Amino acid sequence: MTSVERTAYRVFPRLMMTRELYLFYSPSEEEAVWAREKSDADEHLLALTLALKCFQRLGRFPKSREVPPVVVEHVRRCLELGENVMPVYASPRTAESHRVLVRRREGVGYVPAKARKIAAMAMTKAAWVKNDPADLINVALERLVQARLEPPAFSTLDSMESTIRGQVNGQIFETIWRRLSAEDRARLAALLVVGPGGKSDLDRLKKPPRRWPPA
Template sequence: MVLLKTFQQLHYFPDLESVPPEIVDHIRTVMNLGPKAVAQYRQPKTLYRHCAAVRGYLSIHRYYGKEAQRIAVRAAYEAAEVMDQRVDVINATIEELIFRRYELPAFSTLDNIAEAAAATAQDRLYARIDEALTGERRAFLDSLLATDFAHRQSAFQAIKALPKRATRKHLEALLDQLAWLNTLGDVDDPLQHAPASKLRHLGKV
């Protein structure tokens, strides 16, 4: 019963020694069992048999073989296309496996899948942006990194400059910077297919 109830909450079988005693005591109370009833297995074969019985009762598939891996990888790659945080990709993968009635694998397995999916999605995003850049636009971007020795900073650093305290002088400077930014032209075209979450993440880099 401990295996059944913990699986219903966690969607995997925990080490029984890690189950809090309060949970075991509650199950004993509900089932009118005495303190001699413990959540232990002397024979591993009995544990395996009971795990199989729980899977059968709940109609759960073991995370085993190419099909389970394919479902997890596909879910992770689809999530990574629109999410930039690995934990969000992992959660999306977990939700898909639960929806497909699969037992969850070890966290390290989910983490490795999410890491690979995130890296691939990032490479694809960079490739799409790179393909959308014209030669003229590339030259313009390169020019933003050139240092203006008169001001001792590049145009890129000027773009990233944070607004100062709200005074009349600083407000005028901010309006001047806004007018200058408007002269840079349309910079959105190469990014039009990038998800907003990805752009927010890139903006923080």
């Protein structure tokens, strides 16, 4: 599995700096007014504001367990809510309605099938010139941002990348193999033959070059 830290897929940092809290997670006065107008309880107000600020920063809706407590506490203080107020929903329907409100406000669409199709097309095209998994995922993320679509889960992108890269690499290898003459194929096969010393010609080819000039 590709490390998410090596890609542009945004996650919360392990250590949240105070500057980042104030810069990215402080709701503006207009945002606070908007959230209050759309909420019917303090818990929903906190949950909606958190969803908005997290979406603005990450480009997606994180699971509740992903959100650092320090972010929850910061947004709660900004809204001047009591310490006992938690970002909880009365029902899944309310949570989904809040996500719809945030997407509409931010001008981002939620069309999973279309997002996966766009990501797959971007990865397939890039895989002919790039082979690093993180590079392919980043190409897909960039294309989704341009299309104003919410990205799939990272595990989905990672699985897509692995499948597509394998398919494209297979096509590249097959094309090269077809272009080789019988003599070329025989020479490649001979590289794998282990000699008396327990080494093959491939082992010798992989050996690092000697330092030059010699010490």
